[in-house]
Amino acid sequence: VHGGGFNGLQVATFRRPSSLKAVLSLYSTDDRYFDDVHYLGGCLLGSEMLSWASVMFCWNARPPYPTIGENWKEIYYERLNKMEPWVNTWVSHQRRDSYWKHGSSCEDIQSFDNHCPIYFIGGWQDCYTTALVRAAGKLRNTKHRYLVGPWSHEWPDIAKPGPNIGYLQECVWWWNKHLKGLQSPQDQTSPYWFYIKHSIPPQEAVDVWQGEWVNEETWPPSSDRYLHFNLQANGKLDTKECEQDSEAVYKLPSNMFCGLCSGSFLSFGNADLPCDQKQDDLLSLCWTSSPFSEDLIILGRPELSTVVSIDNQLGLIAVRLCDISPNGSSTLITRGVLNLACRDGFEEGQVKHMIPNQATPIKVQLDSIGYRISSGHRLRVSISPNYWPLAWPLPTTSPVTLSIHGNSTIQIPTRPLMIPVSPLPETFSIEGELSKPLPTTHVQPYTFDRKVILYDSSGDITNDVLNAKKSEIILHQNEEMILHDINLNYTESSTDICSIHNGDPLSARTISIHNVVMKSSQGVFNINTYSEMWCDLNTFSIKNKITCKVDDSIFFEKYWDNNIPRNMV
Numbered sequence: 001v002h003g004g005g006f007n008g009l010q011v012a013t014f015r016r017p018s019s020l021k022a023v024l025s026l027y028s029t030d031d032r033y034f035d036d037v038h039y040l041g042g043c044l045l046g047s048e049m050l051s052w053a054s055v056m057f058c059w060n061a062r063p064p065y066p067t068i069g070e071n072w073k074e075i076y077y078e079r080l081n082k083m084e085p086w087v088n089t090w091v092s093h094q095r096r097d098s099y100w101k102h103g104s105s106c107e108d109i110q111s112f113d114n115h116c117p118i119y120f121i122g123g124w125q126d127c128y129t130t131a132l133v134r135a136a137g138k139l140r141n142t143k144h145r146y147l148v149g150p151w152s153h154e155w156p157d158i159a160k161p162g163p164n165i166g167y168l169q170e171c172v173w174w175w176n177k178h179l180k181g182l183q184s185p186q187d188q189t190s191p192y193w194f195y196i197k198h199s200i201p202p203q204e205a206v207d208v209w210q211g212e213w214v215n216e217e218t219w220p221p222s223s224d225r226y227l228h229f230n231l232q233a234n235g236k237l238d239t240k241e242c243e244q245d246s247e248a249v250y251k252l253p254s255n256m257f258c259g260l261c262s263g264s265f266l267s268f269g270n271a272d273l274p275c276d277q278k279q280d281d282l283l284s285l286c287w288t289s290s291p292f293s294e295d296l297i298i299l300g301r302p303e304l305s306t307v308v309s310i311d312n313q314l315g316l317i318a319v320r321l322c323d324i325s326p327n328g329s330s331t332l333i334t335r336g337v338l339n340l341a342c343r344d345g346f347e348e349g350q351v352k353h354m355i356p357n358q359a360t361p362i363k364v365q366l367d368s369i370g371y372r373i374s375s376g377h378r379l380r381v382s383i384s385p386n387y388w389p390l391a392w393p394l395p396t397t398s399p400v401t402l403s404i405h406g407n408s409t410i411q412i413p414t415r416p417l418m419i420p421v422s423p424l425p426e427t428f429s430i431e432g433e434l435s436k437p438l439p440t441t442h443v444q445p446y447t448f449d450r451k452v453i454l455y456d457s458s459g460d461i462t463n464d465v466l467n468a469k470k471s472e473i474i475l476h477q478n479e480e481m482i483l484h485d486i487n488l489n490y491t492e493s494s495t496d497i498c499s500i501h502n503g504d505p506l507s508a509r510t511i512s513i514h515n516v517v518m519k520s521s522q523g524v525f526n527i528n529t530y531s532e533m534w535c536d537l538n539t540f541s542i543k544n545k546i547t548c549k550v551d552d553s554i555f556f557e558k559y560w561d562n563n564i565p566r567n568m569v
């Protein structure tokens with residue numbers, strides 16, 4: 001989905017062909033270092049970095065099909081022999097350096113903004129949407145258009161959570177307008193449309209997220225729409241002037257299991273959304289508001305301003321904003337993570353150690369969101385020095401203690417309840433038109449299974465997060481189908497494991513195993529990849545192996561063992 005979105009932005013920014021009249025970019029980013037599957041606030045993205053590299057490692061090893069000429073084996077072998085695991089490159093570039101800047105449209109903002117109209121489309125459950133909202137705030141071309149639905153990383157006409165829209169009809173309108181010059185009533189609708197998710201109980205799978213569409217005529221919102229909630233003494237959160245002593249200090253040691261309720265960083269609409277946040281809240285410093293007397297709409301990117309210290313040179317801070325229902329359940333609204341070494345920036349020369357136990361002012365940006373908190377609900381800010389497996393723990397030999405000093409404020413962008421909403425574009429309320437599916441038989445329908453397991457000191461499974469010694473997140477996916485038009489039986493399966501021991505930040509480990517089997521009249525192709533990543537104080541160690549079989553005989557096999565220095569990551 002996102003590959004075409006990236007490419008559209010890059011062509012419009014860097015190549016700028018005169019024949020390019022418009023772009024439609026779905027689930028993409030203008031900055032390759034941020035908002036993708038590599039780094040999160042300057043931290044290595046533990047749950048996605050190896051997993052996505054391993055997916056591509058396996059997919060890139062699939063054979064040419066149908067086979068191309070009599071020398072297809074030589075061509076296939078040559079490709080396999082030149083192939084390198086992408087994870088080694090990604091981990092080697094731990095700063096926002098020239099590798100990431102290449103292809104990042106934000107590096108040439110004038111061309112990015114002015115070459116042609118761009119339609120940006122994203123979903124709140126997708127990891128790329130903050131980039132869309134960020135672009136909307138800095139691009140000035142009034143011909144651009146922005147749409148954010150409730151969706152995960154899937155086409156807006158079929159994605160979960162819904163509601164869905166007539167996505168292909170929306171595309172046809174956009175292309176008719178800019179390629180054919182055809183006029184439509186939709187031409188007069190607002191350029192900024194956002195879906196506002198309503199308060200619902202926390203759940204890992206949502207078919208339709210109740211909510212409403214709203215539009216904005218300009219973006220970003222004016223400064224008078226920001227509320228400033230202060231983190232008061234005794235865990236209170238409110239908009240009153242800070243009552244607590246500016247010298248007050250709140251300390252929290254790291255618990256490696258904070259973050260197990262995070263869900264998948266890149267959701268595909270499976271049972272992979274964040275679950276009830278009560279367990280992560282238990283392992284965090286929390287400030288909670290009184291129940292709201294009326295609904296509160298959040299729209300935009302919240303930001304926490306605080307002063308912190310740590311008992312080490314390296315550490316991270318994770319900030320979550322949660323919706324607390326009257327029954328006590330905690331629904332994640334949005335979150336943000338910052339490697340404290342990146343407090344002044346993410347490029348070489350900007351990244352620097354913290355001075356142990358020295359109070360240091362920082363700002364933490366949370367992901368953009370559109371969310372309506374119901375009256376009677378409360379708002380909670382939760383802060384922790386760990387967020388595994390999304391953020392790989394930083395290179396320290398023992399858990400870091402995080403201290404919050406004095407007065408802290410979270411700035412929340414809001415939308416007044418009484419702002420009228422323009423008439424919806426017709427395509428938002430009609431069923432999507434889908435092309436006729438390819439003739440396919442699903443021998444084994446797609447299955448998705450994600451488990452979070454805690455173990456005690458004896459290795460037995462436990463539910464006691466405060467006394468557990470080890471955690472594992474295990475994700476299995478499997479599917480088998482027959483593609484009749486090309487006479488191919490295709491099977492794909494994968495297992496991803498993220499594990500860590502409490503009290504030991506150097507015990508973090510991820511494993512990703514992928515298998516593809518392709519059966520046809522031309523033979524049986526079996527591709528297996530194994531990838532593993534772990535660390536010590538100075539090094540990321542990465543192991544990759546690939547085995548390709550043709551008709552049960554090993555056709556190609558190769559191993560990689562790489563040690564990559566850690567640089568404050």
